Amino acid sequence: MKPALSLDQQVDLMTGRGLEVVDREMATRTLFNSSYYRLSGYARQFQVSPRSATGQTFEPGTTFETVVAAHxxxxxxxxxxxxxxxxxxxxxxxxxxxxxxxxxxxxxxxxxxxxxxxxxPHLSSFLDKLEGELSRARRPTVARYAVADDYSAVPVWVALEVxxxxxxxxxxxxxxxxxxxxxxxxxxxxxxxxxxxxxxxxxxxxxxxxxxxxxxxxxxxxxxxxxxxxxxxxxxxxxxxxxxxxxxxxxxxxxxxxxxxxxxxxxxxxxxxxxxxxxxxxxxxx
Incomplete structure (x- = not known):
């Protein structure tokens, strides 16, 4: 299990892999609002060998700002x-x-x-899904035509809006x-x-x-x-x-x-x- 890291620890992890962080406060704020996991999808494009456990170092000159710009x-x-x-x-x-x-x-x-x-594909399940979407809609337009769980009278122009x-x-x-x-x-x-x-x-x-x-x-x-x-x-x-x-x-x-x-x-x-x-x-x- 991977331990949860603080924002500062997340920044340390990236800098330890060679990412240049000019404004540490901006970096922690960005991680708090966008999350390390989300940004890692962009950061890996700048890593030497992201699929390797030992190759996740960043290419020389890569900055945190560049990763954020891609995002x-x-x-x-x-x-x-x-x-x-x-x-x-x-x-x-x-x-x-x-x-x-x-x-x-x-x-x-x-x-x-x-x-x-x-x-x-999976026709029976698909039809069940359509009825489920009608039942969850809870719109007066659907309720006007439905009788309990019977939706056979709901016109197509109503259904396609749901x-x-x-x-x-x-x-x-x-x-x-x-x-x-x-x-x-x-x-x-x-x-x-x-x-x-x-x-x-x-x-x-x-x-x-x-x-x-x-x-x-x-x-x-x-x-x-x-x-x-x-x-x-x-x-x-x-x-x-x-x-x-x-x-x-x-x-x-x-x-x-x-x-x-x-x-x-x-x-x-x-x-x-x-x-x-x-x-x-x-x-x-x-």
Missing amino acids: DHDEQLSALLLDALCVIERSLRARFAYHLAHQHGNQAFYLDPASYLAVT FSFGSMSKILEYLVDDRAARAVAASYSVPWGGFTSTVHSLAVLRNTCAHHGQLWHRRLDVQTPVQRKTRRHEPAFDSQGPYAAVIAIKRFLLAIDPADQRAARVRDFFESGSPFVSGFLSPAPR
Whole structure:
């Protein structure tokens, strides 16, 4: 068991590994607000051999301020993407509900196993999850249609405002009748091929940003497909990193509102000339 260290001991641990700390008071304050464990995810990129028990010394000249700067750039991008993803999520919910309502009416077809493809992963558990999300919502809009634990009368336009982004993306991906999903893709002028995978990846990224997960020098668990012709207009990037999702985010934002400045702010971040940008374009976790 590792003992809990005081803030001063945490600073001593880092300086003992060769990290330069100019302002010790600032360092302890930062550790108190961000935690040693969180910052270590950024610090390891500056260590000689972080995977080795004996190689966690820092590269010469690395300062605490440099580690914090990497962390702050990550937070800045995460905030920009979360702001953008909230707009995209809201739009996806509205457009998907609109098309589903016009094609399926007001019954809870989304709780019927027959509505889903046979390849839907863990379908029974997923349907239980949907009912659980409806029961936990405690919204008057849900209660108006529910009878005890029976949610079969909750219209899809109500349910999609309650379900998590991840649940919505799974419904979009695995419904047998894909007419609504195709209509949503067309409404954004996005090719159908790869559309559901893109929405899934954006849902995962949204959760990562919302929970302050690290993006810098991290590969995403669910990648966003990018067409070859699209790459020609973008900087070189690793498809497993977050930039593939950034491309999709910019495209969705401009399709929703060409005057929206969020896409421009994301673009400006990557054109800032910051030395940390490469860690988002071509992550190389150490």
